Each structure stands twice: as structure tokens, then as C-alpha cells.
Amino acid sequence: MKCVRCSKEAEYVLDGSSFCTEHFKEAEGKKPKTDSLIAEYEVLNEYVHKREDGTLLANSIIISATLFVVTFAIQNRNNLGMSFFFNVPIAGFIPIISTVLIFVLYFLWGTSSAVDNVCFGRIHEIENILHIEGTGYVLKNVENKWWYGPRRNLWHIVFILFIGVYLFTAIWLFRQPLL
Numbered sequence: 001m002k003c004v005r006c007s008k009e010a011e012y013v014l015d016g017s018s019f020c021t022e023h024f025k026e027a028e029g030k031k032p033k034t035d036s037l038i039a040e041y042e043v044l045n046e047y048v049h050k051r052e053d054g055t056l057l058a059n060s061i062i063i064s065a066t067l068f069v070v071t072f073a074i075q076n077r078n079n080l081g082m083s084f085f086f087n088v089p090i091a092g093f094i095p096i097i098s099t100v101l102i103f104v105l106y107f108l109w110g111t112s113s114a115v116d117n118v119c120f121g122r123i124h125e126i127e128n129i130l131h132i133e134g135t136g137y138v139l140k141n142v143e144n145k146w147w148y149g150p151r152r153n154l155w156h157i158v159f160i161l162f163i164g165v166y167l168f169t170a171i172w173l174f175r176q177p178l179l
Ligand SMILES: [Zn+2]
Pocket: 003, 004, 005, 006, 007, 008, 019, 020, 021, 022, 023, 024
């Protein structure tokens, strides 16, 4: 089969037309789709990274704040006194509230990971269409490493650890007699 632009032997087919190497490159370069796909690719990547940065910042601030108030509750459990309504030390409610906050963070993190997965799905699609390797290349090279699983699950471990420690602290504060 001959190239549609010249008399050379066609080696490629693009959108139903045959092209030689030279004209194939030209035709492919002129496809308006490529530019819009690259733009979409950049937007998606930026979207994912911005949200990752936001999540990291929010998690760091709120986790630090809960650590601070739970430490305060432990140190001041005697001064905080007893709850009139529940007849338990007031200090015990502070890790309970912290646990609720960590749960909210965990939920937000989980749902935003789900949104990220949708974005990454589209990012991979674009990489396949454009024949480029970006995140797909990275994934291919890291997913069989021993640390990939723990790394992916790191936030699960952090959230579950904090929830466990705060619940344990709450039980201890509620049960420990005040001086
Ligand atoms: Zn040609």
C-alpha cells in the first residue's frame, strides 16, 4: 500500500489512512487531539498532587493537635476533675473527641484516594493513547518492590494506630481514679 501523501511505501495506518514514516509523523503531530490530551494530562497530574499536598498538610496539623491535647489531658487529668453527668474523669473525653477527628480525617483521606484512583485511571489512558510512559512506568517499576505495599498502606497504619492509642488512653483516663 502506498502513502496517501506521496508515492513511498506506507508503513503506518492512522485513522484509516496509510502513511510512510515521514508523513505518519507529520499527520500524527497535526492531530489536534494530542495537544488537548497533554493539557488534560497536566491538569489531572496537578489536581492529584495539589490534593495530596493538602491532605498531607491537614493530616499533619490535625494529628499534631490531637497529640498535643491528649498529652494535656493525661498531664492534667486530676485538675480537669469529674464529669457531673457521666461521673467519669473529664480528661477521658479529650481522646474520645480526638478519635472522632482522626476518623473524619481517615474518611476524607479514603475518599480522596478514591478520587485519585479515578484520576490515575484517566492518566494511564492518556499515557496509552499518547504512547508515553509516566506514572505507568513508575508503577511498573515499583509495584513488585517489597516496600510498595507498606508504603501504600502507610496512612491506614498511621490512622489505625492513632485510633487504637487514643481509645486505649480514653479507657485508661475514664477508669483511673483521680487523686
Ligand atoms: Zn509519504
